[in-house]
Every structure is written in C-alpha cells, then in structure tokens.
Amino acid sequence: MDFTLDETAQAAKELAARIFADFAAGPETAGSAHATGDLRLRSALAEAGLLGLHLPAEHGGADLGLAAATVVLEEQGRVTAGAPLWPLLTASYALAHFAPEPDRLAWLGAADGAPRATVALEEFGPADPWAPEAVAQAAGDGWRLSGTKAAVPLGGGDAGAVLVSASAGGRPGLFLVDALAPGLAWEPTSTTDLAPAANLDLRDVPATRLGDGDGDDGxxxxxxxxxxxxxxxxxxxxxxxxxxxxxxxxxxxxxxxxxxxxxxxxxxxxxxxxxxxxxxxxxxxxxxxxxxxxxxxxxxxxxxxxxxxxxxxxxxxxxxxxxxxxxxxxxxxxxxxxxxxxxxxxxxxxxxxxxxxxxxxxxxxxxxxxxxxxxx
Structure with a gap:
C-alpha cells in the first residue's frame, strides 16, 4: 500500500509545521512549554483551518479524513508544542459523527476554535478503556453517570463539554456531559508531561448517550x-x-x-x-x-x-x-x-x-x- 501524502495532506503538513515552529517550546522546560502559547496556538491552528481537516464539510470541516489530522498531530509532537490537540480532535470527531443534532450544534466548534471539548476515556488502576468502570443508568429520556475518570486533558472549566466513557448494564458506551454540570467535580492533577489535566468525579451527572441503534450505530x-x-x-x-x-x-x-x-x-x-x-x-x-x-x-x-x-x-x-x-x-x-x-x-x-x-x-x-x- 502506498502511504505517500497527497498534495492536500502535504500542504496541511507544511502549514502546520510553520505554525508549530512559531510556538515551539525551544529551550523551555516541559511545564513552561504547556503553559505558554497554549490558547494562542489553538487559535492560530483554528484560524488556519487545521483543527477541522478531519470533519465533514457540513460541520465546517475540510472532509479530508483522519490522515490529514494525523499529519498535524505529528508536526506538533516533532516540536513538543504544548496544546491538547489529540483530545480536542477526538472529541470533535465523536461530536460530528455520533452526537444528536442539538448537542452537535451546541458543542462542535473545533473548526473555528470555539467552544472546546475534551475526552474522559481513562480510569485509575488497571481499568481497560474498552471496559470502563464508571456507571451509567437510564433516567427518563436521558442518563445519569457516576464514577471517576483519571487525568482528563483540558480538565475543568477550560473544557465546555466532556465525552465520558461509562458502562450501562455491563455494556460500554460514550456519553456527553456539560463540563460544569451539577454533580461533576474537577480535581487538578499532575501528568508525566506536565500538561494541564484534572481528575473527574461524577456523581449522578446528567448525560446524553451517543449511539442508541444496533451494529455500527450502537x-x-x-x-x-x-x-x-x-x-x-x-x-x-x-x-x-x-x-x-x-x-x-x-x-x-x-x-x-x-x-x-x-x-x-x-x-x-x-x-x-x-x-x-x-x-x-x-x-x-x-x-x-x-x-x-x-x-x-x-x-x-x-x-x-x-x-x-x-x-x-x-x-x-x-x-x-x-x-x-x-x-x-x-x-x-x-x-x-x-x-x-x-x-x-x-x-x-x-x-x-x-x-x-x-x-x-x-x-x-x-x-x-x-x-x-x-x-x-
């Protein structure tokens, strides 16, 4: 299989490299690399259209697929430019493809830079991300989540929405919650790369489940x-x-x-x-x-x-x-x-x-x- 980048992906790679070079951490330590230029970097990438390359055109994206997003992330890692891009791009992918229209319209803003969203996919100990221990229970037309998620990128008020993995009756799924919803608490924590993160405590938090059909829509x-x-x-x-x-x-x-x-x-x-x-x-x-x-x-x-x-x-x-x-x-x-x-x-x-x-x-x-x- 030929993995050579096409002209569009190559152009995205070169543009991303130029932007990241302007925000490269240089001689700074890992902590200061994350603290400086984070919001400005995201704004610069959004203005260049690089945060929506993978999104469908109807959602403001370029409809170039995951390959285009991949080259942007690689350029970020090359210069360790501090910004939580892989969680942001993952959240926008989930919202664009699986969220109900009202929630998609409310939260999907990755292409133009606002609002922000993140993902809470990990837990403490040996928990398997594919079998989350956080619990989801049906409540009327919606769901209620309880549990703890570890080291959520962009944790706290910096994230408008959070996509949380949880299990309902032993079956795993993905749920959308407001980052400031009642019953939700953030505890700032340290990570190995010193990026901003917080543990997320969920106590009977209202949520919307993504995917309620069968097969690929389940x-x-x-x-x-x-x-x-x-x-x-x-x-x-x-x-x-x-x-x-x-x-x-x-x-x-x-x-x-x-x-x-x-x-x-x-x-x-x-x-x-x-x-x-x-x-x-x-x-x-x-x-x-x-x-x-x-x-x-x-x-x-x-x-x-x-x-x-x-x-x-x-x-x-x-x-x-x-x-x-x-x-x-x-x-x-x-x-x-x-x-x-x-x-x-x-x-x-x-x-x-x-x-x-x-x-x-x-x-x-x-x-x-x-x-x-x-x-x-």
Whole structure:
C-alpha cells in the first residue's frame, strides 16, 4: 500500500509545521512549554483551518479524513508544542459523527476554535478503556453517570463539554456531559508531561448517550470507534516526538567533538541512531495502515489499531531512551529539550493502555477471529 501524502495532506503538513515552529517550546522546560502559547496556538491552528481537516464539510470541516489530522498531530509532537490537540480532535470527531443534532450544534466548534471539548476515556488502576468502570443508568429520556475518570486533558472549566466513557448494564458506551454540570467535580492533577489535566468525579451527572441503534450505530460501536481515533491521535503525536528527538540528537552529535572528530562519526553512535530511524519508520507504517483501516471502516482495524498502539508505545520509549543517552550528562538536565521529548514519550506510551495491556487486547482479538490480523 502506498502511504505517500497527497498534495492536500502535504500542504496541511507544511502549514502546520510553520505554525508549530512559531510556538515551539525551544529551550523551555516541559511545564513552561504547556503553559505558554497554549490558547494562542489553538487559535492560530483554528484560524488556519487545521483543527477541522478531519470533519465533514457540513460541520465546517475540510472532509479530508483522519490522515490529514494525523499529519498535524505529528508536526506538533516533532516540536513538543504544548496544546491538547489529540483530545480536542477526538472529541470533535465523536461530536460530528455520533452526537444528536442539538448537542452537535451546541458543542462542535473545533473548526473555528470555539467552544472546546475534551475526552474522559481513562480510569485509575488497571481499568481497560474498552471496559470502563464508571456507571451509567437510564433516567427518563436521558442518563445519569457516576464514577471517576483519571487525568482528563483540558480538565475543568477550560473544557465546555466532556465525552465520558461509562458502562450501562455491563455494556460500554460514550456519553456527553456539560463540563460544569451539577454533580461533576474537577480535581487538578499532575501528568508525566506536565500538561494541564484534572481528575473527574461524577456523581449522578446528567448525560446524553451517543449511539442508541444496533451494529455500527450502537453505543458499544460508537465507543470503540472513538477509542480507535483517540489511539491514532496518540500514536501520531508519539511519532512526531520520536522524529523530533532523533533530529535533536543528530544535530547535537554532529556538533559535539571527542578525540578531534564529531561524535556522529563514531560507529557505535551511528548504530544507535540507525536503530532509532528504523523504529520510527516501522511505527509510521503501522500507524498509516491503521489510519487507512479506520477511515475505510475495514474489519482489520480491530487488530491494526492495537498494532500501531504497541509500536508507538514500545518503540517510542526505545527511541527517547537512546537519544537521551546519546546526549550524555546534558540529556539528564531537565532544562534541556531532550528531557522534554522523554517526558512526552513516556506520557503518550501509557495513554489508553500500557504496551502489555495492548498486547493482551491484540491477542484476544486475533484468537477470537475478530478481524484479519495480517497487515497488508
């Protein structure tokens, strides 16, 4: 399969790169990278039309599919420009494709920058995002949610709406709640990459369920589809982080000299960099296969998505470990950009499941014959 970007996606990639370069964290630490330029960055991306590339045209988007959103997220990761883009793009995808029209009109504003929405898809401990422990109960024409969601990006009043995963009678689904609804409480928390986040406590909170039909329109199918998009967003950002870390290491090693010649000319160093390059390209192939499968709603997305997720988690950490080590002592300096790439990669690698959990889910799907497992 040919994964070469078409002209439109390439143009989006170049435009995103220019905008992110203006907001790149530079020498700042990970915390200040998130604190500076966040709102201005989102506004700049919205004005350029880059936040709605994946949305249908009738919702103000460019109708270019997930591939276009993927290249934007990769460019963000490449410079670790602080903004919660993958949650925002995931939420807008869910609203555009699955929300009832009144809620879609009320909350869907990703294309023009307002209002904002986020996703609450994770819980504490070993909870599986595909089997949430938060509870949903039918109440009249709507639903009521109770439970706790962990480290919600853009947590608190900064998010207008929240898409929450919960289970009703043991069946998982996705629910839309107002971020300031009664019975909902936010507790600010710390994350590995130091991005703004908050734990979400739900106590009998009114909600709207997305998807009430059968098959692809059912509640379980809606949650699975949105989780697939969220995973792809995380993977695309991680690939950008990997590419940025490798570029930083290559630049440093070409300038740093030992024994009268650049460190980049040493064979052991070259082998480490080559390993990083191969891991990045292998991860990119699995991501683009998964993006294609999700866009086409192919059956094998059930396995190609976790394959991409495992590669981005495992290879992502391998790459940042190597590149940080190649910087020597300065790689441990928390004020040096190599440390920021490490923190971002560590956070992304554990988002929506650790690598061992992903392998378990992948194995279960292969064993059940849920989809073709061979990547084509």
């Amino acid at each position: 509640a379980e199918a809606v949650l699975a589809a949105v989780l697939d998009v969220a995973v792809l967003g995380v993977c695309a950002t991680q690939i950008g982080v990997m590419r940025g870390a490798l570029a930083l290491a290559a630049s440093y090693l070409s300038q740093r000299h030992q024994f009268g010649r650049p460190l980049a000319t040493f064979q052991a160093v070259q082998h480490k960099l080559a390993d990083c390059y191969m891991d990045i390209e292998a991860t990119a192939v699995t991501l683009w296969q998964a993006v294609s499968d999700v866009d086409e709603r192919a059956a094998r997305r059930a396995t190609s998505v976790p394959v991409a997720q495992w590669w981005s988690a495992q290879a992502g950490l391998d790459v940042v470990h190597r590149t940080q080590h190649l910087h020597g002592g300065i790689g441990l300096d928390i004020d040096f950009p190599a440390h920021r790439f490490y923190l971002w990669a560590r956070q992304l690698a554990g988002t929506l499941g650790a690598d061992r959990d992903v392998l378990t889910r992948l194995g279960d799907r292969i064993a059940s014959g849920e989809s073709e497992w061979v990547l084509r």
